[in-house]
Amino acid sequence: MRMTDQDTAPNEAADTAESLAEVIAARARSTPEAPALGDLTYRDLADSIAPRHEGPVVAFGKAPLADLLAPVFAALATSAVAVGAEGPFKRTQPGELVLPIRREDGGIDFARHRQTALLAMARALATRFALSPHDRVWIDGSVTDPATWMIACAALAAGAHISLDETDATVAWQLRGGTPLSTPDLRLIHLRAPREALAALQSERPSLTVVNGFALPEAGGLPITSDPRDPPATVPGTVGRPLAGMEVMIVDPRSGMDMLLYQTGEVWLRGPGLVAGFANGIAPFEPGHFLRTGVLGYLDSEGRLVLPRTEEEALHIEPEDEAD
Numbered sequence: 001m002r003m004t005d006q007d008t009a010p011n012e013a014a015d016t017a018e019s020l021a022e023v024i025a026a027r028a029r030s031t032p033e034a035p036a037l038g039d040l041t042y043r044d045l046a047d048s049i050a051p052r053h054e055g056p057v058v059a060f061g062k063a064p065l066a067d068l069l070a071p072v073f074a075a076l077a078t079s080a081v082a083v084g085a086e087g088p089f090k091r092t093q094p095g096e097l098v099l100p101i102r103r104e105d106g107g108i109d110f111a112r113h114r115q116t117a118l119l120a121m122a123r124a125l126a127t128r129f130a131l132s133p134h135d136r137v138w139i140d141g142s143v144t145d146p147a148t149w150m151i152a153c154a155a156l157a158a159g160a161h162i163s164l165d166e167t168d169a170t171v172a173w174q175l176r177g178g179t180p181l182s183t184p185d186l187r188l189i190h191l192r193a194p195r196e197a198l199a200a201l202q203s204e205r206p207s208l209t210v211v212n213g214f215a216l217p218e219a220g221g222l223p224i225t226s227d228p229r230d231p232p233a234t235v236p237g238t239v240g241r242p243l244a245g246m247e248v249m250i251v252d253p254r255s256g257m258d259m260l261l262y263q264t265g266e267v268w269l270r271g272p273g274l275v276a277g278f279a280n281g282i283a284p285f286e287p288g289h290f291l292r293t294g295v296l297g298y299l300d301s302e303g304r305l306v307l308p309r310t311e312e313e314a315l316h317i318e319p320e321d322e323a324d
Contacts (some may be wrong), residue, residue: 020073020118020153021074023119023153023156023157024042024045024156025049028045034159036156036161036162037066038066038162042159048070049073050074053078053079055079056092057079057081057082058080058081060082060084062084062142062143062144063143065139065152065162068083068143072097076094080093080096081096083098083143083144084099084100084143085108085110087110087279089279090279090280090281091280093114093276095115096114096115096276097112097113097115097118098113099111099113100144104294109279109280110278111146111218111278112275112278113146113149113220113276114276116272117272117273118149118220119153119157120245120273121222121243121246121272122153122157123154124243125154125222125243126155126158127244128225128244129171130228131154131155131158131160132159133161135155135158135170135171136160136161137160137162137170138162138168138171138172139151139155139173140172140174140176141175141176142176145215145221147175147215147217148175149221150221150222151222168183168185169183170188171187172188172189172190173189173190174191174192175190175192177191180201187208188228189208189210189211190225190226195237196236198212202235209228209232211226211235212225212226212235212236212238212239213240214305214307216269217275219246219273219274219291224239224246225239225241226238226239226241227240230304234302237306238305238306239305240305241303241304242305245272246271246273247270247271247290248268248269248299249267249269249290250265250266250267252265253265253266259298261299261301264297265296265297265298266294266295267293267297270289270290270291295307
């Protein structure tokens with residue numbers, strides 16, 4: 001059984017940009033004085049993104065997202081950029097964001113994320129949650145987690161404000177879990193937590209939209225998320241639907257045959273969010289083919305992905321721990 005989503009991207013000038021720096025430049029032209037990142041306006045942020053020519057790979061250590069965003073966006077114009085990793089890298093291309101990812105055997109690979117893929121996923125995410133210039137987005141995630149970059153790009157592509165003050169947020173992504181954010185203007189929260197915690201939050205704050213997701217670094221960070229159009233009761237027990245452009249297939253791992261609705265099998269993914277490969281030259285899948293995630297689950301009758309409790313618990317490991 002396979003499922004795709006039919007969300008459409010918002011029709012704005014920034015959506016035609018092909019690089020992250022161009023997204024900021026487009027916003028700076030249309031709304032220069034609008035807040036973009038902390039105290040920076042879109043004009044300020046655009047002015048701070050100066051092209052860097054430092055070789056085929058530019059490496060940055062771990063630092064707050066607010067400090068990394070502008071230099072990373074600038075460097076991606078001419079180089080591959082590694083965050084939280086030092087190489088050497090055997091295979092990278094300009095415009096790729098290289099992030100560390102832990103293997104099952106405990107070793108570290110370096111996943112190559114194309115900025116074009118990152119933008120495609122970011123725009124799909126912005127559409128899914130109706131991000132707008134009125135939103136103030138707070139992100140609590142590791143800079144080595146591609147979901148953090150995907151969410152930041154979604155906010156900027158929508159012309160929203162990435163707020164550094166959690167008490168000011170209208171939309172929050174708590175990728176590290178923890179105590180749910182509680183602010184007067186908060187309208188939506190993505191909380192990485194077990195289903196009981198999500199259900200409890202919904203019960204305690206019925207006016208707040210609570211969303212869930214399937215976190216997978218090899219697929220761009222958050223290839224599947226809750227859909228606010230779905231009944232709230234579906235959020236705790238499912239991880240949502242694929243973002244626009246992503247395809248999910250449930251397969252019998254032994255025979256390779258599609259499974260029926262509600263039949264558990266291995267989750268396979270295909271779409272723009274998949275990594276370009278690893279910096280050591282190894283490809284986790286053939287181009288155009290599905291990525292075998294190794295995760296078990298099934299699709300319900302509305303195309304939402306449901307994971308067994310054991311799989312959910314395994315995916316709740318904090319991203320920072322996975323990469324260190």
